[in-house]
Amino acid sequence: MKRLVLRSAGILVVLALAAVLAAWPRAEFIPARSPQAWAATQANIARGAYLARAGDCMACHTARGGTPYAGGRALVTPFGIIYAPNITPDGKTGIGTWTADDFWHALHNGIAPDGRLLYPAFPYTNTTKVTRDDADALYAYLRSLAPARQSNRPHRLRFPYDRQIVLAGWRLLYFKPGVYEPQPAQSATWNRGAYLVEGLGHCGACHSPRNGLGATGSRLSGGHIPIVGWYAPALDADNEAGLGNWAQGHIVQLLRTGVAPRGAVFGPMAAVVGQSLQYLTDDDAGAMAAYLKSLPAEPSSPRPSAPPPDEVMKAGRALYEHHCADCHGADGRGTSVAGHPAYPPLTGNGALTMADPVNAIRIVLNGGFPPATNGNPRPFGMPPHSPVLDDAQVAAVVTYVRNSWGNAAPAVTPSEVNRWRAVPLD
Amino acid sequence: MPFPVLRPALFLAACLAAVPAPAQPERGVPDTLASRVAACMACHGGPSAPPPSTGPHYYPRIAGKPAGYLYNQLQNFRAGRRQYPLMTYMVEHLSDDYLHEIADWFSTQHLPTPVLARASLPADQLERGRALVTRGDPVLNVPACIACHGQRLTGALPAIPGLLGLPRDYINAQFGAWRNGTRHALAPDCMATIAGRLPLADVAAISGWLASEPVPDDASPAPDPARPLPLACGSQPERP
Numbered sequence: 008m009k010r011l012v013l014r015s016a017g018i019l020v021v022l023a024l025a026a027v028l029a030a031w032p033r034a035e036f037i038p039a040r041s042p043q044a045w046a047a048t049q050a051n052i053a054r055g056a057y058l059a060r061a062g063d064c065m066a067c068h069t070a071r072g073g074t075p076y077a078g079g080r081a082l083v084t085p086f087g088i089i090y091a092p093n094i095t096p097d098g099k100t101g102i103g104t105w106t107a108d109d110f111w112h113a114l115h116n117g118i119a120p121d122g123r124l125l126y127p128a129f130p131y132t133n134t135t136k137v138t139r140d141d142a143d144a145l146y147a148y149l150r151s152l153a154p155a156r157q158s159n160r161p162h163r164l165r166f167p168y169d170r171q172i173v174l175a176g177w178r179l180l181y182f183k184p185g186v187y188e189p190q191p192a193q194s195a196t197w198n199r200g201a202y203l204v205e206g207l208g209h210c211g212a213c214h215s216p217r218n219g220l221g222a223t224g225s226r227l228s229g230g231h232i233p234i235v236g237w238y239a240p241a242l243d244a245d246n247e248a249g250l251g252n253w254a255q256g257h258i259v260q261l262l263r264t265g266v267a268p269r270g271a272v273f274g275p276m277a278a279v280v281g282q283s284l285q286y287l288t289d290d291d292a293g294a295m296a297a298y299l300k301s302l303p304a305e306p307s308s309p310r311p312s313a314p315p316p317d318e319v320m321k322a323g324r325a326l327y328e329h330h331c332a333d334c335h336g337a338d339g340r341g342t343s344v345a346g347h348p349a350y351p352p353l354t355g356n357g358a359l360t361m362a363d364p365v366n367a368i369r370i371v372l373n374g375g376f377p378p379a380t381n382g383n384p385r386p387f388g389m390p391p392h393s394p395v396l397d398d399a400q401v402a403a404v405v406t407y408v409r410n411s412w413g414n415a416a417p418a419v420t421p422s423e424v425n426r427w428r429a430v431p432l433d
Numbered sequence: 434m435p436f437p438v439l440r441p442a443l444f445l446a447a448c449l450a451a452v453p454a455p456a457q458p459e460r461g462v463p464d465t466l467a468s469r470v471a472a473c474m475a476c477h478g479g480p481s482a483p484p485p486s487t488g489p490h491y492y493p494r495i496a497g498k499p500a501g502y503l504y505n506q507l508q509n510f511r512a513g514r515r516q517y518p519l520m521t522y523m524v525e526h527l528s529d530d531y532l533h534e535i536a537d538w539f540s541t542q543h544l545p546t547p548v549l550a551r552a553s554l555p556a557d558q559l560e561r562g563r564a565l566v567t568r569g570d571p572v573l574n575v576p577a578c579i580a581c582h583g584q585r586l587t588g589a590l591p592a593i594p595g596l597l598g599l600p601r602d603y604i605n606a607q608f609g610a611w612r613n614g615t616r617h618a619l620a621p622d623c624m625a626t627i628a629g630r631l632p633l634a635d636v637a638a639i640s641g642w643l644a645s646e647p648v649p650d651d652a653s654p655a656p657d658p659a660r661p662l663p664l665a666c667g668s669q670p671e672r673p
Contacts, residue, residue: 021574048644070513071512071513071521072512072513072514220623234592277526278525278526281526296664334462334471336460340460341460341463342460342462343460343461343462344461344462344463344464344468345461345464349461349462349468350462367560373519373522374472374473374475374523375522375523375525376523376524376527377526378526378527379526379527379528379530384528384530384531385466385469385531385534386469386527386531387462387468387469387471387472388470388472388473388523389472390471390472390473390474390476391472391475391476391519391523392475392523394476395475431518431519432521432522432562433513433516433518433521433522433525
């Protein structure tokens with residue numbers, strides 16, 4: 008009996024290892040259309056530059072104040088620190104020796120030229136959907152940059168996440184290479200939007216929930232961004248980002264300018280709009296908006312059973328009138344300047360009323376400016392209140408805006424506020 | 434006493450009545466830079482929000498400092514050369530053009546500024562502070578503050594800041610940041626060099642004296658410091 012168990016266990020282990028080894032490459036190859044596809048022509052370089060913006064490659068591959076695309080930014084993850092590499096064409100420290108096929112292999116299969124498996128902090132679960140033609144244009148653009156001599160820092164991942172075999176197992180579970188396949192039943196616009204959202208745009212890197220092994224789901228149903236401490240709202244639920252009942256033009260306006268009549272971007276999304284989305288063409292932003300609007304709406308979560316205590320609402324109202332009403336209006340309807348959004352409305356604003364109050368709390372604590380964009384070059388800012396309001400005061404005012412003018416959401420406690428005071432801001 | 438019970442109820446009813454209102458904002462705000470950057474004034478003070486006249490405070494006065502200095506600092510926060518996470522967070526998505534405009538606007542503002550009560554400071558420390566500020570110390574190889582920051586310590590154009598009207602804690606923190614390498618300017622970083630030469634007791638003497646010296650009525654910066662500067666400064670390069 009004991010021998011049978013041992014033998015069965017042995018067979019299982021061997022099978023599991025064989026499966027990992029068989030699946031290790033998990034790669035597919037698609038050849039370039041022709042060497043012209045990645046030749047250093049003006050057209051290729053310009054198209055690649057546009058795509059690099061659309062993918063916000065710079066967000067990770069550039070350190071604060073550093074040379075663009077020379078890497079060095081630390082991505083702090085629950086598994087350790089990953090340092091984004093130099094992707095300028097330097098022969099020693101960048102990707103100067105890579106061929107177009109090498110670049111494709113990394114983008115599509117998540118595998119470096121030396122065969123090393125790449126960590127999915129590089130969102131190749133998304134970039135695998137990029138066409139070979141677009142990958143070649145990106146390659147042409149990156150090759151056109153000035154080479155920057157800046158050595159990559161080794162990642163600092165905890166055991167066992169620093170093992171390639173673990174990564175191979177992860178890929179077996181969560182990664183399958185494949186270019187985006189257009190859905191014939193949908194319009195060309197919808198497919199273009201889906202291609203950008205699911206592919207280069209890698210929206211799901213934040214807007215999808217991550218499991219314990221850091222893998223994102225396939226739906227844009229909202230997710231906590233670990234370490235950074237923001238919640239990326241569900242893009243398919245009317246009670247969160249609520250895009251389903253936004254006018255498509257307002258979604259485009261938000262993506263391209265950072266502000267819209269029904270809300271403004273903040274936190275990590277301010278960076279995405281500032282560095283990436285503002286540079287999209289109207290057509291591409293429109294396609295993304297059309298696709299996002301079409302996502303099936305999740306049923307709204309039930310309203311809180313009990314309204315917040317009167318004394319909390321009263322305290323919150325007094326604080327609101329002193330600190331907030333000048334800009335957002337006593338009626339919470341926001342203010343505009345010459346017909347252009349200045350301070351966003353709080354009534355009906357999904358960012359404030361999500362079940363998890365982290366974003367509402369942090370907006371009050373940290374304030375901030377939406378990004379300066381071509382469409383909104385001189386944004387209106389919000390002062391940080393962390394120096395002037397204590398935890399109970401922030402809790403009261405957040406509870407008040409979550410439960411006024413038709414808004415309804417669970418009350419916020421001082422300890423919930425306190426939790427977000429010490430999150431690193433930079 | 435029906436009021437305490439009634440008022441929240443009335444208020445709630447008012448809120449419910451407001452539900453069908455359109456979300457489109459209707460009220461307008463003036464299209465001025467002052468309203469766009471009101472967020473800055475919550476800590477730094479401004480015409481509509483003067484800095485607190487009592488109690489401990491940390492945030493530096495920025496009104497009336499040279500635009501070149503303010504712009505350099507906004508750039509430094511954005512690029513991580515100065516480390517104050519809240520400031521980096523505020524400015525990280527703003528453009529060069531907008532930062533320029535913000536710096537220009539604050540440079541033209543003039544606000545009354547509270548200073549530390551001198552009576553609370555030991556006389557010998559104050560004297561040492563005054564000596565370092567006005568004469569420097571040849572033994573330490575430290576020039577006088579006034580050699581660059583202006584005879585009246587109100588700064589010099591285009592990019593040397595005034596030193597009066599700043600909280601003592603703020604001045605101490607800057608010396609600490611230069612010494613620890615967490616505050617940088619464009620090279621050569623003259624203030625980092627000077628901070629490295631000063632013992633901590635002298636830093637305390639300087640900050641105590643500066644923070645308790647009244648700001649002159651006309652706090653506008655000097656047109657230009659005497660050239661050449663005692664040390665080369667990347668933020669205020671010598672003219673060709």
